Amino acid sequence: MSFGAGVPTVGVDHLTVDDFLLDVREDDEWEAGHAEGALHIPMSEFVVRYGELTEAAPQDGRVNVICRSGGRSAQVTQYLVQQGIDAVNVEGGMHHWEATGRPVVNDKGESGFVL
Known part of the structure; x- marks a missing residue:
């Protein structure tokens, strides 16, 4: 983990399938393809839907x-x-x-792509 421009970052290669992932892309991007199991809250709706994150995210x-x-x-x-x-x-x-070969799926569970 690093702190680029004051924001903590992590590389894709340091994530496991058990890590909690929050996808903040817009609906059309999500529908084209996303990481399986990710929680989707678009950035444009994030503040209004913040409670969904606090309910879904692991407490620890x-x-x-x-x-x-x-x-x-x-x-x-x-x-x-x-x-x-x-x-x-x-x-x-x-x-x-996607470039590192991690799976990208659509809402039907089929192979997706990144917009």
């Missing part, structure tokens, strides 16, 4: 925040850290996730 675990390339997720990570939540930005986002 880290929230790994991901978007397409890392910009939006860095902003959400910074917000979560300010709220006292152990959160990190996934470096390179879903583009890096």
Whole structure:
């Protein structure tokens, strides 16, 4: 884990299938393809839907925040850290996730792609 520009980050290669993943991309991006098991709360709705995260996130675990390339997720990570939540930005986002061979699925569980 590193702290790029004050925001804690983690590389895709340091994540396991058991790690909690929060995807903050918009609905069309999510529908095209996402990491299986991730929680989807678009950044544009994040503050209103914040309670969904607090209900779903592990109480003693880290929230790994991901978007397409890392910009939006860095902003959400910074917000979560300010709220006292152990959160990190996934470096390179879903583009890096897909490039490293991690599975990307659509809502039907079929192979998806990153917009």
